[in-house]
Amino acid sequence: MSIETIIADGFSETARMDIHEVVRRLNTHLGPTLVAALSGTRDRRQPIRWAKPDGPAPGADFEKRIRLARRVWVAIADAESDSVARAWFIGGNPRLSEDTPLTAIREDRHREVVAAFTAFLEDTYDG
Template identity: 65%
Template sequence: MSIPPAMIAGHGETARLDIHELVRRLNSHLGPLLVASLSGSKDSKLPYKWAKPDGPTPGPAFQKRLQLAHRLWVSLADAENEAIARAWFIGGNPFLDEDTPVTALREDRHKDVSQAMTAFLEDRQDV
């Protein structure tokens, strides 16, 4: 199994982050409404609370989605730039049946969204 170098670098950074700091960074880059959406939270204010050092800790399913979103963000922002990374998260994606990566993350289609990001970074026409 070949893992793109960008995903490996993003994994290391993500694994070392405290979940509260990770959410704070995602809030900064994507905005708390998108963070709530991709995490599957029905409470749009929860990402603000998660981002506080003494705030509540997201549950395991939320953490898994948030960590993958952060890895994807790091990979895309490093390879391209922050504006393109944000556009990728919210735009319809042909590799995801025109769903957005935010939707795919929320639906736990982790493998699909990771493959879509890799195809984007490698400028491939297939996954």
Template identity: 55%
Template sequence: MIEHEDDVRAATEAVIEQWGDVLDRLAEGSSGAPILFLDVDGVTSPYDPVPGGEMSVVAGMRIPWRPSVITVVKRLITAGVEVMWLTTWPAHWLPDLEEALGLPHLPVPDPVEGADPSPTRWQGWKTRTALTVIAERQPTRWAWADDHLSTATRRRIRQDHPEALLLAPDDRIGLTDSHVTQIEAWLLGEPPLHELVRQLNTALGTTLVAALSGATVSTMPERWAEPDGPVPSPVEEERLRAAHRTWTLIAEAEGDDVARAWFIGTNPVLDDTSPVMALRQGRADDVDAAARAFVRGTWSQ
């Protein structure tokens, strides 16, 4: 088991690099614009009220939603991402929902029903529909947010689609700012996972990367960084991506050495836990908030 280490390797080369060549390789053989599939209940609209959020009435139902999340969705549309509904909501309800959220009309792909009355665990109608669209459009990257995306489904899809980002929000909370930041970074330019891990290994060292990801074997970050190496679990991947976003934020604002020290130091915003350990505990949103407070200079308040 990897434990927290106060003594980490000395400063290494800068982690912030240009990713154009990586993205060119990723896009090779792909032709379509990025795609985002969105569910409604438990995703765009969480089941619990949103503190400081909005509440609309659609089809006689109270619909809570986060304006900050919808702002990012609109920004993605403006940037050329094709956002689609992939939901059990009746199609004739969706225009009213779009009007309430301030969204333009979004396409709804035709559902693809399977001939097999007993589909495999991971291959429900939504999965078949999404993969049919992907096969037709060949996007450079795509993302799918659905509260019912099981670990088995995500793991199986990623075997054939490394260009996919698959998120399963807590249905009571729905998509958060951290989620849509991750989606935006992925669809508009975040590096492939193996390159992302390589950058983290360079920045923090493999011991800390193993610790924050929750890996039980210290050599896994080295193997994850190999283009043809093993793939982290969905939970490990989420922690790695959160760590990379946080590293980028602080390193760009304060430099690599400060970012490294911030990751391993106890943090008052995180109840005197280090960001490395908070990421390991699954507290990505808390770490993101702590990083932004640090960059703003309000971390000690």
């Protein structure tokens, strides 16, 4: 499967998911503390509430970050593994000036994040 197909499939699947389910799955893989950090909420317990089917929905900015994180997670975990995806989120990244992808998502540097995970999947970290 091509990188473009993996990215498109992750986008389509994530866009169709209820936000509570998106958060629940990210909480399962990254934990609510990291989900809180990447979303930008100061309350590390907020992702637990967002994950409940009858819980509050995250605001628009939080939701945008969470949906991007889920797309990235799916692409990397499907191509590599869950442990590689987690390491990718929390490790310094040369495509992001050694910031973590988690930080770049929180700072709304979404194009940079997409370019970084695409380069990772294509194994083109040369510049």
